[in-house]
Amino acid sequence: MVATDGRPAPNQQSSTFNLKSYLEAQQAQVEAALEQSLPQAYPDKIYEAMRYSLLAGGKRLRPILCLATCELAGGTAAMAMPTACALEMIHTMSLIHDDLPAMDNDDYRRGKLTNHKVYGEDIAILAGDGLLAYAFEWVASKTQDVPAQQVLQVISHLGRAVGAAGLVGGQVVDLESEGKNDITLETLNYIHTHKTGALLKACVVSGAILAGAAEDERQRLSRYAENIGLAFQIVDDILDITATQEELGKTAGKDLQAQKATYPSIWGLEESKVQAQQLVAAAKGELATFGEKAQPLLALADFITARTS
Amino acid sequence: MVATDGRPAPNQQSSTFNLKSYLEAQQAQVEAALEQSLPQAYPDKIYEAMRYSLLAGGKRLRPILCLATCELAGGTAAMAMPTACALEMIHTMSLIHDDLPAMDNDDYRRGKLTNHKVYGEDIAILAGDGLLAYAFEWVASKTQDVPAQQVLQVISHLGRAVGAAGLVGGQVVDLESEGKNDITLETLNYIHTHKTGALLKACVVSGAILAGAAEDERQRLSRYAENIGLAFQIVDDILDITATQEELGKTAGKDLQAQKATYPSIWGLEESKVQAQQLVAAAKGELATFGEKAQPLLALADFITARTS
Numbered sequence A, B: 001m002v003a004t005d006g007r008p009a010p011n012q013q014s015s016t017f018n019l020k021s022y023l024e025a026q027q028a029q030v031e032a033a034l035e036q037s038l039p040q041a042y043p044d045k046i047y048e049a050m051r052y053s054l055l056a057g058g059k060r061l062r063p064i065l066c067l068a069t070c071e072l073a074g075g076t077a078a079m080a081m082p083t084a085c086a087l088e089m090i091h092t093m094s095l096i097h098d099d100l101p102a103m104d105n106d107d108y109r110r111g112k113l114t115n116h117k118v119y120g121e122d123i124a125i126l127a128g129d130g131l132l133a134y135a136f137e138w139v140a141s142k143t144q145d146v147p148a149q150q151v152l153q154v155i156s157h158l159g160r161a162v163g164a165a166g167l168v169g170g171q172v173v174d175l176e177s178e179g180k181n182d183i184t185l186e187t188l189n190y191i192h193t194h195k196t197g198a199l200l201k202a203c204v205v206s207g208a209i210l211a212g213a214a215e216d217e218r219q220r221l222s223r224y225a226e227n228i229g230l231a232f233q234i235v236d237d238i239l240d241i242t243a244t245q246e247e248l249g250k251t252a253g254k255d256l257q258a259q260k261a262t263y264p265s266i267w268g269l270e271e272s273k274v275q276a277q278q279l280v281a282a283a284k285g286e287l288a289t290f291g292e293k294a295q296p297l298l299a300l301a302d303f304i305t306a307r308t309s
Helices: A010-016 A019-037 A044-054 A061-072 A077-098 A115-119 A121-142 A148-162 A167-177 A185-195 A197-211 A215-242 A263-267 A269-285 A288-306 B010-016 B019-037 B044-054 B061-072 B077-098 B115-119 B121-142 B148-162 B167-177 B185-195 B197-210 B215-242 B263-267 B269-285 B288-306
Strands: none
Touching: A019 A061, A019 A077, A019 A121, A019 A288, A044 A077, A044 A115, A044 A121, A044 B167, A061 A077, A061 A197, A061 A215, A061 A288, A077 A121, A077 A148, A077 A167, A077 A197, A077 B121, A115 A121, A121 A148, A121 B077, A121 B121, A121 B148, A121 B167, A148 A167, A148 A197, A148 B121, A148 B148, A167 A185, A167 A197, A167 B044, A167 B121, A185 A197, A185 A215, A185 A263, A197 A215, A215 A263, A215 A269, A215 A288, A263 A269, A269 A288, B019 B061, B019 B077, B019 B288, B044 B077, B044 B115, B044 B121, B061 B077, B061 B197, B061 B215, B061 B288, B077 B121, B077 B148, B077 B167, B077 B197, B115 B121, B121 B148, B148 B167, B148 B197, B167 B185, B167 B197, B185 B197, B185 B215, B185 B263, B197 B215, B215 B263, B215 B269, B215 B288, B263 B269, B269 B288
16 A cells, blocks of 8 residues: 555554653543542542543543644644533543443452442442533533534534443443354444444544534545444453453453453454454555554554554 | 513513413424434333333423423524423433432432333433433434524533533532431522523523523523422422322432431421412512513413422
């Protein structure tokens, strides 16, 4: 693959791009913005609970995807930072509620006790609600230098990504599929394109909208996001089998215990790895026309299949 | 009290205003808009659960307050309808989550089984999340004929009203106060100005913002909302003692059972009624300068203290 201006294709160049230092710099920016977004306040307990999970570390992949896409499409990191933080607030909400006893009943997350194990179920439910509401407030009130109409489009996308047409819908089908032995690939794809994929896609699409990207660019970036979203989940399924609890920072082998259908359970482990790599290659293909500017998103696509936690 | 143009003051006129037919007409409009906002879709179970609680009837006081304020301030009902529906979605979310076993553990709401009793705790948590996310999506994507900047302001207000600085914060302090005998009036006021008051205020303020009301009008309407919000809660406390389960459509006497501090427990029943009436009078006073246009909001203020369910 050669870029249209005759330079080497970006995915050949990406080896020279230092992803590690890029991620460290972006993570530091995101951490600082998250910390500032949610200062401790009265009532103490709810802010502590929200901060406990929001500031628990993690790769900050979603905010970084949003920032990187906005910059790729001609915007600035500052334009996208409120949305980047909102995406992490939404993601954190979904983790807190997903870990509840009535849902996945997990005790550990990112190597720490889950929210309800520390603060109780009632506060954990409310902390999730608070983070979800705050995400929309934050985007609406803090986004600067972006036309208001585009900010509304971002809010609409975020809402759709997290609601019954997105993340929540994926979780419902996931819950319904538990313990069933006859889950089809179609159902498994539905679960993951909604439960994980919708929010990852919203990260990329919202970054593009904030930058004012043209429709064809937005669609290309959207397909990039769909591909890495599915690859991300396949890798997650693989890691659940191959990684230890220490590496994951959460309970390992949960899928097997819960008899959940996974890509490895349908395709086997090796074929799952191949499929993930093919999706990453397809994702990178969508970025060919962006040239060097695409280096962060190209490297992020590789990072997703290479990650060990 | 006489209006500045010499006409009889609006709260004297309000006896000629037919609140019953006004409420019936507005409720019918809101019901139709809510029904259209959330059609049944795949995954069936989550849409059923969301629709079960959203379309369970009720007074639709919040949407009607929003529509009435928007019209009072020079806007149209159509401009405010998406926000009016969103307010009911948010309110419904708070009821679903509030009824959960980890929270108030209620079996009945509006005379029907609570969401988690019908669909299970996991689906009830997700139905609440889905409604909350959808509320913001709905306002952002469906509001028409309002400048985008004002729609963003509304979204910011809604987020703040439901989050830790609003409804969620009020619920947390309420949970912390349960079973305590030494709750101060200050704490009780905090609970209710946040748990119930913040969203009622958001109904009125968002209606005013959508109509493009001037700052002084917005502040007057905001004070009207604060006063009726607190009156509403005092009446709610009174009803919990005096009404039967059949009248309430939910479990009666819950506050006493839970040893919750209430206005009647601090002031006694009679003084609570007097305080509620004084708040309603103050609320109506804020509307004096609006003339005849204020009739719906004046009548709604009366309705709030007169309601039996």
